[in-house]
Amino acid sequence: xxxxxxxxxxxxxxxxxxxxxxxxxxxxxxxxxxxxxxxxxxxxxxxxxxxxxxxxxxxxxxxxxxxxxxxxxxxxxxxxxxxxxxxxxxxxxxxxxxxxxx
Numbered sequence: 720x721x722x723x724x725x726x727x728x729x730x731x732x733x734x735x736x737x738x739x740x741x742x743x744x745x746x747x748x749x750x751x752x753x754x755x756x757x758x759x760x761x762x763x764x765x766x767x768x769x770x771x772x773x774x775x776x777x778x779x780x781x782x783x784x785x786x787x788x789x790x791x792x793x794x795x796x797x798x799x800x801x802x803x804x805x806x807x808x809x810x811x812x813x814x815x816x817x818x819x820x821x
Contacts, residue, residue: 745808747785750783752781753779754779754780755777755778755779755808755819756779756788756808757778757806757815758790758801758805759805760805777793777815777818778791778793779821782798787800788803789801790806793818793820
């Protein structure tokens with residue numbers, strides 16, 4: 720029988736390239752308009768660290784509602800609904816923030 724990955728398993732995986740992923744699953748109430756974020760899908764959290772960061776997954780929060788955060792990603796003209804548990808703050812990564820257009 721295959722083992723299912725739980726939130727607890729995801730939170731204990733190693734950090735990626737300076738992103739502190741341990742216990743940093745974002746909650747919708749912690750996210751503000753204009754925040755720089757990176758989207759990391761569940762399947763990348765269990766792989767090699769260097770595979771977690773993709774520039775097309777960098778973005779800025781446009782707006783949020785009760786269930787989703789709408790993020791305008793790099794090279795995207797419109798915002799996309801994203802689950803908050805797949806977003807991670809970039810506040811500690813000025814090098815990645817610089818790549819996100821204002």
